[in-house]
Amino acid sequence: xxxxxxxxxxxxxxxxxxxxxxxxxxxxxxxxYLFWYKQPPSGELVFLIRRNSFDEQNEISGRYSxxxxxxxxxxxxxxxxxxxxxxxxxxxxxxxAGSYQLTFGKGTKLSVIP
Amino acid sequence: xxxxxQTPRNRITKTGKRIMLExxxxxxxxxxxxxxxxPGLGLRLIYYSFxxxxxxxxxxxxxxxxxxxxxxxxxxxxxxxxxxxxALYFCATKPGTGLNTEAFFGQGTRLTVV
Numbered sequence: 001x002x003x004x005x006x007x008x009x010x011x012x013x014x015x016x017x018x019x020x021x022x023x024x025x026x027x028x029x030x031x032x033y034l035f036w037y038k039q040p041p042s043g044e045l046v047f048l049i050r051r052n053s054f055d056e057q058n059e060i061s062g063r064y065s066x067x068x069x070x071x072x073x074x075x076x077x078x079x080x081x082x083x084x085x086x087x088x089x090x091x092x093x094x095x096x097a098g099s100y101q102l103t104f105g106k107g108t109k110l111s112v113i114p
Numbered sequence: 115x116x117x118x119x120q121t122p123r124n125r126i127t128k129t130g131k132r133i134m135l136e137x138x139x140x141x142x143x144x145x146x147x148x149x150x151x152x153p154g155l156g157l158r159l160i161y162y163s164f165x166x167x168x169x170x171x172x173x174x175x176x177x178x179x180x181x182x183x184x185x186x187x188x189x190x191x192x193x194x195x196x197x198x199x200x201a202l203y204f205c206a207t208k209p210g211t212g213l214n215t216e217a218f219f220g221q222g223t224r225l226t227v228v
Binding site for chain 1 (some may be wrong): 145147149154155156157158159162164172202204206208212215216217218221222224
């Protein structure tokens with residue numbers, strides 16, 4: 001069965017520091033999809049990014065960047081120059097081809113201290 | 115209005131009571147899901163449905179039942195609520211085609227069983 005591991009349970013950084021959230025997955029699928037979601041204190045789940053297994057290009061969106069490496073089965077998320085509004089729980093998720101389900105990691109709670 | 119709407123948003127109920135959580139969507143998606151979130155455990159799949167005639171158990175279906183009344187409506191029932199069902203519940207939708215699409219989540223229902 002597929003498994004998603006977010007080893008960092010909680011991280012605290014001071015505002016303007018860079019922070020990387022780790023995500024490691026286990027799968028035997030050759031085709032699969034990876035996602036990141038943000039859950040701010042208000043509780044809703046906000047979609048951030050998806051990546052398919054054939055696309056190892058890193059992606060940057062403003063202060064956010066994602067590093068996907070199939071060789072290490074990792075899909076890490078970096079926030080540059082963190083801000084207080086980045087404080088949230090971040091979830092990494094996996095979906096295998098033919099599965100149509102999302103398997104979530106346990107989440108990493110990020111606290112950005114002013 | 116939200117594309118995926120959950121009602122109620124908050125509910126306190128007593129042990130042994132029957133309770134229904136409702137989800138409706140305006141996205142026209144075929145696939146609907148119910149997840150529960152517990153602190154430190156991430157989101158776990160309870161039930162999912164690919165259309166009104168297709169209902170499937172997820173990882174933690176014991177103690178729950180669902181009904182897909184229409185393409186747009188998917189309800190989750192707790193027949194006899196117990197305190198360890200206290201959690202944040204999310205409904206989600208996905209299109210019926212395309213494996214690489216993200217799931218769209220409702221705003222969550224916070225359920226407390228006392």
